[in-house]
Every structure is written in C-alpha cells, then in structure tokens.
Amino acid sequence: MSETLQLKFGEKIPWVMGEVIRIPKVKFPEAREGSLSLPTPGKSLILILTYVFLFYLVLGGIYIGIRDTVTVGGDAQGNAIFLYPTTNEAFIIESLVAGFLIYIAGLGFLLLYNATKHSFNYGYAIKIYILGAFLAFAGFSILQYMIGVKSGKIET
Template sequence: MEKKDVSGSETITEKLSEKTPWIFGDYLRKPKIQTPKFKRKISLPMPSRQLGLLVIFIILFILQTGVLYFIYRQPPAIGATQEGDPVFIFQDLHESYIVEGIVASILIFVSSVGYLLLYQASKYVFNRKIALRILVFGIILIVFAFFALQYMLSIKTGTFRQFLQQIIQNYA
C-alpha cells in the first residue's frame, strides 16, 4: 500500500470534498500563498500577561460605562429635581446619566475582580487558610456588586419605591 502524497495546502475541506463531492466540489480550496521571508527578524518586546489583562479591563470598563451611548446621546452628567436636589439615577429604563453609567461599570468591574479572586483561590489548594480567605472575599465582592446593581435597577424601574411604600403601609 502506497502512501498518498499530501501537499501543504490540502485542508480538511479538500479531504471531505473527495468523500462528498456534491457538497464541496472542486470549487472550495485553500489557495497556496507564499509569504515573503525577511532576512532580518523584527523583535518586538512581548508585554507581560498582567499588562495585557490590565489593558483588557480598561477597554471593558470604558465600553461598560456606555461611552458610545454617551457620545451619541450626549446626556447630562447628573440630573436635578425641580427643587434643585441632585439625582444620580435616571427614572427611565432606557436612559441614563453619565454618573450612573460609571457607577454601574465600577460595580461590574468589582464583580469581575470577585470572579478573578475565585480563580486565584483555586491556585492555593494546599494552603487552605489563604484559599478560603480569597474565596470568601471574592464571593463577597460578587454578591455586593449583584445586589448593588439590582438596587440601582429597582430604583430605575420604580419597584423599590413601591416596595418601601408597601412596607410602610403594612407596618405603620
């Protein structure tokens, strides 16, 4: 039995096309491209993993604050009542103030740090005391961020005010 010569451009699609010619036929094939070879290699320093993670978190933080929404809609940074008292949370679900977006993004960031701490706790399997501290702190951050975001959402939808009114009616 003779081995079949496999060229460098043969792909899984080509191998499948031999068995299923009615689907792929002779039209779907990876082209043979020769990239230029440079004599002098360019060596760029590789950033550390911590720097990469920091850049990713900064980009996520900026996107989570709603920068694109703020650029497009141009809402005020903070609102005010008719009496002049400051309002940090817009009462409509589909609108927001700049401060509200920043606070929500900070809370999502805190929750993300909590999940990173859960991951870090798994690295200290043999040191139970440190792993437990990191694990508990991560869970506390996640739960705090969750309930703070739920509180903000309940203020936006008005359910928190209704809830407080029901408590006052029941116990007053």
Template structure:
C-alpha cells in the same frame, strides 16, 4: 583480543519489538513502490531576515491594565454616552440632585460610571475565585481569597439590583 574487539563491533543490538517507526514499517513492507531508499523531500526556505527594531515593549501587566481600562470604558457605555450626550447628573423639581434617571432606557453619566464600577468589581470577584483555585495546598489563603471573591460578587450583584429597582420606581426591599 583483536577478535573480541571485532566481535563487539560487529554484533548488533537486538531491536525491541514495537520500537520501529511507521516510516520504517512502510519502507520495509513496500520496497517496490518507493525504491530501495525512502527519502524525505528537502524544502529550501528563503532567508527572509528583516531588520529588527530595538524598541522596548511594555510589560504584560501594562497590557492587562490596558485591556481592563478598555473593558471598563465599554461597560460604561461610552459609545452611548458620546452619541446621546446625556447630562452628567440631573435634578428634580425641588432642585435636589438625582443620580438615577427616571426611565430604564436612559441614563446619566454618573449612573453609567457607577454601574460600570460595580460590574468591574464583580469581574474582580470572579478573578479572585480563579486565584483561590491556585492555592489548593495553602487552605488558609485559598479560603480568604475565595471569601473576598464571593463578597465582591454578592455586593456588586445586590447594588446593581438595587439600582434597577430604584429606576423602575419599585420598593427597594419588597413590601417591607
């Protein structure tokens, strides 16, 4: 029995062809260059443990909300509004309120905010389109989310085109 136990210990498992690594191939083919042993260099990294702060961080949703608020302010044209200081809303000669400035190059604050809201709704529509692609296996939910996204995009696009058409003093629906 001892001979069988020793025989089992001494027998080596056959290597499967192609299982050797590149490191083993280089080692077996070029022993004269690297010597009998090929070793990996050992790098000592300094132990730089900095003191950790136990401060709670905001969640991911708060970060996304902050990004959307910043995008909303940039789309509003906050830098332009601060620099030019336009009035919030205007009025015509009869004293009626005017929400859209006559020139295409200038804007009231209300006009900028409304345009930014429509751009934001359009971007939400594209987010809904992306979310619809995640519900591939639940077709009812995917179609509903897709429809909401397309409707938001179309409404936003139509409203922005109407605003530009009114600013250019053209007829809203062509020759109708």
C-alpha cells in the same frame, strides 16, 4: 527503582525487583506561603489601552457619546439625583458607578478563580474565597438594586 528497595530486597526476589519493574516516586506539592497572582496587563501599551477601551464600553461610553443631551446627574430644577427616572436612559455618574460595580464583581470572580490555585494552603484559600464571593455578590446585588429602583419595583 528506588535504590534502598533494590539494596534491601533485590537479591532475595530478583524476579520482582529486577530491571523491568520500576517503583515511581511520588512528589507531593509543598504548601507555600500565600502569594496572590491576578491576571494583570503587561507593560504593553496595547493591553492597557484595551482594558481602558473595555471599561469605556462597559460603562456605556458609546451610548453617552451619541446622545444629544448629556447630563451628569440632576433634574431641570438643578436638584442632584443619582438615578435617571426611566430605564431607557442613564446619567453619566450612574453609568460610571455601574461600570465600577461590574469591574468589582469581575474582580470577585478573579479572586474565586485564584482561590482554587491555593488549595493546599487551606487558610489562605478560604480567605481569598470569602473576599471573592463577597465582592461578586456585593457588585451583583448593588446593580440589581439600582435596576429595581430605576424600574420602580423598589421604593427608595
């Protein structure tokens, strides 16, 4: 029970403010200055190697490794092209860009998650939310554009 309430009302109404009833104190969260904390790998070599291996899988490393002919990004005449003409195959540079875009969109979702941690610091949370939404939307949109160009639905 709060000591000031006990001193103020304790003698007048002892049956309400006796030892049985306890008035809890409410601790309100304090708005701190914004500090961004993203889940990052520790200093363990195994975690770092796991992230590198996941990036290798996302960019299609196994597919690139089992192909007979590996092309960086060009046609038979030596002209540089970015996207492979069919949807069944991909250039190495195209796979790298797609992998980076997937990671950028993933970073956007991490920022969206981090914005919920700073709900009491409204201005900072909104900034993180807008940046995260932009990164997630941009990564997804550019990937969809690449797929549309490869499938022939979008003219370049």
